Amino acid sequence: MHIANFDMLDLSKNFFELFGLPVSYTIDDTALRERYRELQRTVHPDRYANASQQEQRLAMQGSTFINEAFETLKDPLKRAQYMLRLLGVDVDSDNETTKDTAFLMEQLELREALSEIRYQADPLGAIADLLDTVTGKFNRVISDMTTDFENPSADRLDAIRERVRKMQFLGKLHREAESLEAELEEELL
Amino acid sequence: MALLQIAEPGQAAAPHEHKLAAGIDLGTTNSLVASVRSGTPETLPNEKGEHILPSVVAYTESGVLVGSEALANAHEDALNTISSVKRLMGRGVEDLRLLGDELPYDFAQTDSRVPRIRTRAGDVSPVEVSAEILRVLGKRAESALGGELTGVVVTVPAYFDDAQRQATKDAATLAGLRVFRLLNEPTAAAIAYGLDKGADGIHAIYDLGGGTFDISILRLNRGVFEVMSTGGDSALGGDDFDRAIAEWVMQQAGIERPDSTVQATLMRAARRAKETLTTQQVAGIELANPAWKGTLDLDTFNGLVDSLVRKTVSACRRALRDAGIKADEVEDVVMVGGSTRVPRVRERVGEFFGREPLVDIDPDRVVAIGAAIQADILAGNKPDEEMLLLDVNPLSLGIETMGGLVEKIIPRNTTIPVARAQEFTTFKDGQTAMAVHVVQGERELVDDCRSLARFELRGIPPMVAGAARIRVTYRIDADGLLEVEAEEQTQGVRASIEVKPSYGLSDNEIADMLRASVEHARDDMEARKLREQQVEGERVIEALVAALEADGEELLNPEERSRIDAELASFRNLVAGTDANAIEQGIKTLEKACDFYVERRMNSNIRKAMAGHSVNEFEQEAE
Numbered sequence: 001m002h003i004a005n006f007d008m009l010d011l012s013k014n015f016f017e018l019f020g021l022p023v024s025y026t027i028d029d030t031a032l033r034e035r036y037r038e039l040q041r042t043v044h045p046d047r048y049a050n051a052s053q054q055e056q057r058l059a060m061q062g063s064t065f066i067n068e069a070f071e072t073l074k075d076p077l078k079r080a081q082y083m084l085r086l087l088g089v090d091v092d093s094d095n096e097t098t099k100d101t102a103f104l105m106e107q108l109e110l111r112e113a114l115s116e117i118r119y120q121a122d123p124l125g126a127i128a129d130l131l132d133t134v135t136g137k138f139n140r141v142i143s144d145m146t147t148d149f150e151n152p153s154a155d156r157l158d159a160i161r162e163r164v165r166k167m168q169f170l171g172k173l174h175r176e177a178e179s180l181e182a183e184l185e186e187e188l189l
Numbered sequence: 190m191a192l193l194q195i196a197e198p199g200q201a202a203a204p205h206e207h208k209l210a211a212g213i214d215l216g217t218t219n220s221l222v223a224s225v226r227s228g229t230p231e232t233l234p235n236e237k238g239e240h241i242l243p244s245v246v247a248y249t250e251s252g253v254l255v256g257s258e259a260l261a262n263a264h265e266d267a268l269n270t271i272s273s274v275k276r277l278m279g280r281g282v283e284d285l286r287l288l289g290d291e292l293p294y295d296f297a298q299t300d301s302r303v304p305r306i307r308t309r310a311g312d313v314s315p316v317e318v319s320a321e322i323l324r325v326l327g328k329r330a331e332s333a334l335g336g337e338l339t340g341v342v343v344t345v346p347a348y349f350d351d352a353q354r355q356a357t358k359d360a361a362t363l364a365g366l367r368v369f370r371l372l373n374e375p376t377a378a379a380i381a382y383g384l385d386k387g388a389d390g391i392h393a394i395y396d397l398g399g400g401t402f403d404i405s406i407l408r409l410n411r412g413v414f415e416v417m418s419t420g421g422d423s424a425l426g427g428d429d430f431d432r433a434i435a436e437w438v439m440q441q442a443g444i445e446r447p448d449s450t451v452q453a454t455l456m457r458a459a460r461r462a463k464e465t466l467t468t469q470q471v472a473g474i475e476l477a478n479p480a481w482k483g484t485l486d487l488d489t490f491n492g493l494v495d496s497l498v499r500k501t502v503s504a505c506r507r508a509l510r511d512a513g514i515k516a517d518e519v520e521d522v523v524m525v526g527g528s529t530r531v532p533r534v535r536e537r538v539g540e541f542f543g544r545e546p547l548v549d550i551d552p553d554r555v556v557a558i559g560a561a562i563q564a565d566i567l568a569g570n571k572p573d574e575e576m577l578l579l580d581v582n583p584l585s586l587g588i589e590t591m592g593g594l595v596e597k598i599i600p601r602n603t604t605i606p607v608a609r610a611q612e613f614t615t616f617k618d619g620q621t622a623m624a625v626h627v628v629q630g631e632r633e634l635v636d637d638c639r640s641l642a643r644f645e646l647r648g649i650p651p652m653v654a655g656a657a658r659i660r661v662t663y664r665i666d667a668d669g670l671l672e673v674e675a676e677e678q679t680q681g682v683r684a685s686i687e688v689k690p691s692y693g694l695s696d697n698e699i700a701d702m703l704r705a706s707v708e709h710a711r712d713d714m715e716a717r718k719l720r721e722q723q724v725e726g727e728r729v730i731e732a733l734v735a736a737l738e739a740d741g742e743e744l745l746n747p748e749e750r751s752r753i754d755a756e757l758a759s760f761r762n763l764v765a766g767t768d769a770n771a772i773e774q775g776i777k778t779l780e781k782a783c784d785f786y787v788e789r790r791m792n793s794n795i796r797k798a799m800a801g802h803s804v805n806e807f808e809q810e811a812e
Contacts (some may be wrong), residue, residue, distance in 0.1 A: 037410065041413070041575070042794050042795050043791065043794075043795060044579075047577075049369040049567035050208070050340070050369070050569045052732075053780075059791070060606050060667065064606045067603075067607050071603070178510075182507065
């Protein structure tokens, strides 16, 4: 009777286990998506449209949990934060900021560039370049992070936290650049 | 309690009797009902053979008329004839200012935030008007199919916000229909085209109806439909094309302040001209009162509607951006809604996506057909069906924070169902209450977003500012309906609200209306309730027996099994009796007794779904 103890919908369950994936920062995106769909096919509330309220409730909880797990694992930043939590590191990153002054200077410059882009000859082209730059930096952080997570010693954990903060900076900048791009495209119509 | 009616792959499902289900397209201008009969989805006609039911309700001296009879009434009695009521669904009194000038009705002055239209039959809410339409369609389906409907799928524009969805669901409940699911119209169209049966890929659904515009980007991947993004405008549609023509005619004819009768005449003439221009180069327009005669050519018409069409193309561009794809990655563009017959629309949409849009299925019926297919699946008639729809919430949901700013809790285009929590704290020493203001929209200022609900968490233990931990949780179910809960973490003080705010109706109000609507048939009520409970009870027994046969042995030890068997036996006695309340109570008792078993089955199913993938540590964990 091991099944009685096998509670997949236990909200404390590790997201990686839920998807049958090894706990690793490098994630098999295809497998993740495939298993996500299989799990949803089993528990989605639509499968219980004709069932009791009890089952509908359970299906909704299960489906919500699977969505949460999927959103967390597929996003490089959320995945890193989640893995830190699994390693017992409390990340309250809203209240932390990086102390890497070179990085901060660079961020200031990028932000300044973004705020002036509107007045350039080809603002959309300039935004595309800026987005590429930011994405490149983001990807470099991801690749450093992967190495750190392979052997998460105490030093490495500190390094990861630092990278998480940097990812947040870069992510925010990327979103702002995208929304400016959208705004400019609308204006140019 | 239909215990997990999922067949294992390769295992034949228990034979089920075919359950009657229907799909309803509750449109701004027209509504339809469809059902799957002998494997074929088709729209159902009334006894006169008409499939389309104009979404018009007339409150006449001799009673309520719905459809073309009501439409005929519009002429002489515009104030008591209500059309395009969908535009008012889930709208508050304060929203009417935006639409007000254009609506030829008398709105009652009330304290309530729900607008009420003054009619001969008293003041009616948009939900009640919609319920009249739904009731007619439900009856039509039941007489065509020859039995009671198990449930229906009602479509809504993907762009509908929470209040509008809730109002739609309320209307169906009021009409005595059980809603399996609210389905986004564009998704329904994709299902109708069988895109779920085709190759994996990305599809765009361009839906320009009478009163709403939706664009949805869907990705199909091995039978799972994922809505990647949605966009649109819940107040833009073919009616606006008519209005543009009507305004042009007013200019040409020198009409300044039309009364509601003239306005209705103008709109009808405008619509006819628009329809003519889908196939002709020129349309003649002739008015009797005031007398005027003229022609509208296609170029002029294109000029009148170009800005409207451009708005829709902008929304397409935004939707592609939200989905993170380029126009050339879209494989098919499906056209939905009568207004996609306008040549300019097809032209511009084709240009934007760089391909010919799909127009093979009647754009007026395609949504109802898709809804019928989905209703058939949800009723459990196709246990082997692989298709699954994963929907997103169309608009961001947030909370008001200090300074009238919005903190987003669930961003738009997040796959639902979803739950997200965020912690807040008090900003004054000794603060014992906190106001939670739930808003919907993309803007940063509360004033620019739509207010959905407000409630207060009281009884927070007095602490210094910033010490309390208040966790606010937003939950959206598979229909896109929201529930918000706030809890103080240290003491566990709680407050929650189901967001069916000012715009929808409370459950009690619905119950009251239901009661009122069947008052003349009071005697039938007890009998009806008993019958309903017996049907439900039989369903519960059937499902439990099937479940026990399938895996009772595997999942239950002998002691647990005999406990459930005993509960089942005493429940059977109740169902054989004539006490409706006792059966209702018995269902609850039995469900409670089976709680653990249902959960085990769910988990066991998940485990089976994941079998063969498991990495080693996964298996060890399981033992």
